[in-house]
Amino acid sequence: MKRHPxxxxxxxxxxxxxxxxxxxxxxxxxxxxxxxxxxxxKEARACGMDVDVILGPVTYCESLKGMxxxxxxxxxxxxxxxxxxxxxxxxxxxxxxxAVSDYLLKPVPGKISSANLQLILRLTPAPKLIDLMRRLxxxxxxxxxxxxxxxxxxxxxxxxxxxxKKASAxxxxxxxxxxxxxxxFILGSRNILARSASKQALAVLLFKILREKMA
Numbered sequence: 001m002k003r004h005p006x007x008x009x010x011x012x013x014x015x016x017x018x019x020x021x022x023x024x025x026x027x028x029x030x031x032x033x034x035x036x037x038x039x040x041x042k043e044a045r046a047c048g049m050d051v052d053v054i055l056g057p058v059t060y061c062e063s064l065k066g067m068x069x070x071x072x073x074x075x076x077x078x079x080x081x082x083x084x085x086x087x088x089x090x091x092x093x094x095x096x097x098x099a100v101s102d103y104l105l106k107p108v109p110g111k112i113s114s115a116n117l118q119l120i121l122r123l124t125p126a127p128k129l130i131d132l133m134r135r136l137x138x139x140x141x142x143x144x145x146x147x148x149x150x151x152x153x154x155x156x157x158x159x160x161x162x163x164x165k166k167a168s169a170x171x172x173x174x175x176x177x178x179x180x181x182x183x184x185f186i187l188g189s190r191n192i193l194a195r196s197a198s199k200q201a202l203a204v205l206l207f208k209i210l211r212e213k214m215a
Contacts, residue, residue: 003048004211005211005214006048006049006207006211007047007049008050009093009214011044011049011050011051011052011091011094011095012052012053012054012086012091012093012094013040013044013052013053013094013097014054014055014095014096014097014098014129015036015038015041015053015055015056015098016033016034016055016057016098017032017034017098017099018030018074018075018099018101019056019057019074019075020075020103020126021107022108022112022121023107023108023109023111024109024110025111026112028101028103028121029057030101032056032098033058034056034059035060036097036199036202036203037053038058038064039200039203040206041053041064041067042062042203043204043206044093045064045066045067047207047211049093051066051067052068052069053067053069054072054078054081054082054085056072056078056099057073070085075126078129079127079129079132082129082133082136083132086132086136086137087136090137092140092141093140093141093142093214094133094137094140094141094142095143096130096142097173101126102125103123103125103126104125104126106122128167130142130167131167134168141171141213141214143169143170143171143173143206144164144169144172145173145175146160146172146173146174147175147176148160148174148175149176150176150178151176156185157174157185157187160172160174161187164187164189165189170213171188171193171209172186173186173187173206175202181197182199183196183197184199186202186209193209194206194208
């Protein structure tokens with residue numbers, strides 16, 4: 001059997017939501033299920049790649065047999081895992097699919113009383129972890145993800161390409177939900193490389209593109 005062109009390549013995939021603590025029992029999170037990152041990890045493994053996954057508190061449960069999986073819940077845990085993982089091992093490919101918190105706050109020790117009639121939280125912008133990834137592993141082929149809400153394709157592409165340029169990423173997955181249906185696009189710096197109406201198909205298309213880029 002012919003060896004897959006990506007076989008033996010080292011890949012790091014982040015997936016799932018992140019939590020930001022409000023107090024000892026409450027968090028701010030997002031609705032990411034981790035499905036996209038899990039599908040990417042399984043496709044990477046099917047290509048024979050050496051797969052490491054940094055996985056958040058997901059609701060989408062699939063076996064990641066044959067892969068090294070590190071778990072996190074909180075933003076600070078994800079930051080430490082990315083730093084330590086990239087410090088000890090260089091990767092050929094990094095897929096940053098985790099839905100990272102955009103804002104942080106200083107948590108209150110203990111439990112805030114539910115008797116309060118109003119609760120005001122002061123949020124500050126979180127550092128962009130993809131910038132850390134590029135700095136710690138400058139030679140990796142870096143793929144980032146950009147999710148938008150109810151916007152046109154033109155607006156989605158514009159925002160995704162701006163984010164890709166700012167992060168010095170090589171590819172960006174621009175995706176959104178339209179009437180409850182998924183729409184995803186793989187963008188290079190100059191054109192649309194692929195488009196899909198399902199996460200599974202998008203994962204397959206992405207690895208075909210990676211194979212061509214790393215041939």
